[in-house]
Amino acid sequence: MPVTVTHGPPTRFENLADLARLPYFEVQDGRLRLADAALGPAIDVHTHLALTYVVPQAIDLKKEWPDTEHYLPSQRPIDLEVYINKNIPSSDLQALTRDLSLGALTAGGMRRTHTVPNLAREMRELGVRHSVLLPIDFPLLSDNAGAWLGAVKGRDDVLCFGSVHPYQPGMARSLDRQMKLGARGIKIHPAVQMVRPDDSRAMKLYRLCGERGLPVLFHCGPVDIETRLGRYLSQVRHYERALAENPKTTFILGHAGALQMEEALGYAKKYPNVYLELSSQSLSNVRRILAEAPPERVLFGSDWPFYHQAIGLAKVFLASEDPQVRQRALYGNAKRLFGLS
Secondary structure: OOOOOOOOOOOEEOOOHHHHHOOOEEEEOOEEEEOOHHHOOEEEEEEOOOOOOOOOOOOOOOOOOOOOOOOOOOOOOEEOOOOHHHHOOHHHHHHHHHHHOHHHHOOOOHHHHOOHHHHHHHHHHHOEEEEEEOOOOOOOOOOHHHHHHHHOOOOOOEEEOEOOOOOOOOHHHHHHHHHHOOOOOEEEOHHHHOOOOOOHHHHHHHHHHHHHOOOEEEEOOOOOOOOHHHHHHOOHHHHHHHHHHOOOOOEEEEHHHHHHHHHHHHHHHHOOOEEEEOOOOOHHHHHHHHHHOOHHHEEOOOOEOOOOHHHHHHHHHHHOOOHHHHHHHHHHHHHHHHOOO
16 A cells, blocks of 8 residues: 555554554564553543353363454554444354354454453553453353453452343343452443343343443444344444433444444533543544533543554644643543542
8 A cells, every 4th residue: 555645643454563654653673562651641531352152162261372463454554534344354264254153153263362361462552541341242152251350350450341242141140240250340232232221121231231330341332244134233323312311321322323423423522421431533533622622521532452552642642732631531531430549
């Protein structure tokens, strides 16, 4: 990909290492690192490990691999001005789909490298102080939340949410069990879990979360690589009832509404219990969110291991000339939300 000539900082890059053309990063020993520790710290509120369904978790989540196989490979070109999945070539998109579907039944593929040590190494290289894991479970035949909570037990650099499907029997008991294991919130993914966010059972779950002080982080908005049904379930208009009728529950709109950012931004302005999480948004949209959203309710996220954490960091660095705005979005807001010392 040819380098775009602009009067400001570059926004198109030949590969991940090429991000070092920005003043925020450098390459050491073949790995991209933060160039100045003063740019940090950051808290990444949108990360995952290897997901497993039907069969028990067969991947060693505590094993370190030499390299992380991100779903956007490090050698691919990067354009910061588009929604991030637009950077994934069709061949890589097919590999991603296989890895998340059939691959979820095995201990192989790219998923084997999506482990706690690999995430922690990337965090250290980029000044990310804490990351928040977001498991996704079905009513039966999966326990990603339990596996991930066990994998990070005793760590203070990686927090973990729980996952309770709205149609899982005994929702309250499941929430309490996961809280005892250390869950700091609940992740809801309408497109994967196949439930509308305003479903009556989901509304009960949000109320239970509010009673327990557990924030709910939604996958919010269509991304154009999900199934047709998943795209329908993720339409941002389907989330408003949950936000409006559960004022005591804190909601985080993951991906800030994805390809329907305008609607999500409007909800953040309208409802004081709503945060916007920035992962995957274009640089232009990150600028708009930082300029227009309530400044105390914007959160940094990367969607690791889909994407390297440096890509999301680069957008926040470029979009935030005011150090106070940058500090709140990268660290201060999440620190307050999760009560971190």
